[in-house]
Amino acid sequence: MECKNEHFRHILLFYFRKGKKAAEAHKEICEVYGVDCITDRTCQNWFKKFRSGDFSLKDDQRSGRPTEVDDDQIKAIIEEDRHITVREIAERLNVSHTTIENHLKCLGLAKKLDIWVPHILKEIHLTQRIKLVNRKGIVFHHDNARPHTSLVTRGKLLELGWEVMSHPPYSPDMAPSDYHLFRSLQNSLKGKTFTNDDDLKSHLVQFFADKDQKFYERGIMKLQERWQKVIEQNGKYMID
Numbered sequence: 001m002e003c004k005n006e007h008f009r010h011i012l013l014f015y016f017r018k019g020k021k022a023a024e025a026h027k028e029i030c031e032v033y034g035v036d037c038i039t040d041r042t043c044q045n046w047f048k049k050f051r052s053g054d055f056s057l058k059d060d061q062r063s064g065r066p067t068e069v070d071d072d073q074i075k076a077i078i079e080e081d082r083h084i085t086v087r088e089i090a091e092r093l094n095v096s097h098t099t100i101e102n103h104l105k106c107l108g109l110a111k112k113l114d115i116w117v118p119h120i121l122k123e124i125h126l127t128q129r130i131k132l133v134n135r136k137g138i139v140f141h142h143d144n145a146r147p148h149t150s151l152v153t154r155g156k157l158l159e160l161g162w163e164v165m166s167h168p169p170y171s172p173d174m175a176p177s178d179y180h181l182f183r184s185l186q187n188s189l190k191g192k193t194f195t196n197d198d199d200l201k202s203h204l205v206q207f208f209a210d211k212d213q214k215f216y217e218r219g220i221m222k223l224q225e226r227w228q229k230v231i232e233q234n235g236k237y238m239i240d
Helices: 002-017 022-033 040-051 071-080 086-093 097-107 123-133 151-160 176-189 197-209 213-232
Strands: 109-112 115-118
Touching: 002 022, 002 040, 022 040, 040 086, 071 086, 071 097, 086 097, 097 109, 176 197, 176 213
Parallel strands: none
Antiparallel strands: 109 115
16 A cells, blocks of 8 residues: 555656646546545645655654544544545544544444445434334425524424424435435546536536436435335335
8 A cells, every 4th residue: 555655656746846736636646546546635735745845755754643543533523524535534633544444344334325324223213214204294304414403494494384304313315415416416526537616616517507307306206215115124224
């Protein structure tokens, strides 16, 4: 792993001396080695180091570099951003990719639809997922993101007199935004790199402009089918 990292650093130094930007170097490397071979943040950090006049390609010796990671640190980072990658957690805590993977395994966390959730749901969570689908009539369904559970939102729903379907925790497989909309968006981003924010914004604007009403209807109508699968699987995650 270290040899591969040093190889990428030689490439980054080459692009730096050619006068390229970090984002351009990141794009070129990912086109050759794959989109997950190195992060844009890593490229930016090495270019910053080169600009300071330091062209050493070895890792800096850091005093107090942690040999162990506190599980609570990892859980706090994931609670802050459930879409964060293992590589990004490792970079933030200054430890190896493997160290983070081992801790996540011990914590019982896994990614479902690009969101960190418990690998095995507790009995209470399984029950909550089954209870969710045993409803009749028209109810309002949204997930438990903070804007949806704020006092303002709850007050408005109460004012409208709508019955709200509580979304069970750790259930991206039961949220149309996750299993339908965001998955489609993720597929549209595969293999693509963007050299600046404007290119990324243009891609997102075009992505949503291309989605008609039928696209959103399909995602919502899949929900009933997915609820049935939850009942058949006694509340367990759907693998698809």
